[in-house]
Amino acid sequence: MYKWIMSGIVTVACLFAVGLLIYALPEKEPSESAEPSSSFVVPDAPVQAEAAERIYKSSCLSCHGDQLEGRLGPKLSQVGATLTKEQIYKQIAKGGGGMPKFEGKLSEEELVTITNWLAEKK
């Protein structure tokens, strides 16, 4: 009788181990990189000028100037003519070339708002 109980426990333990293995395996796959891929698209949204200007004034004005005329950073008054939305977004989110990154400082929504606003500057 004892033997049967033991083999029952062993069987259940084995099944549990196999189940755990199957469950855990997919998690070992390399996680997707946080870098936006080339198919990354900034969602279209109606330009919220007021919100965008608020973000601009508090985060960007010091380097890009009161009228987007440029100062420490390049002028942005026609940035929509030279950069795609995705390039603008990436520059803001990731920074680089002397510009700090704003990912983490601004919310995803704020990043999209300021991107769509700048993309209209042509």
Ligand code: HEC
């Ligand atoms: C500390 C100064 C600084 C701040 C603050 C800053 N930028 Fe910049 N920005 C720069 C510099 C410097 C560059 C040039 C980067 C390069 O040439 O690679 C730049 C480049 C850019 C570009 C690309 C322009 C182009 O023609 O290539 C965009 C778009 C931009 N910034 C948007 C923003 C926005 C939006 C904010 C606020 C959320 C911001 N920046 C805040 C310094 C700054």
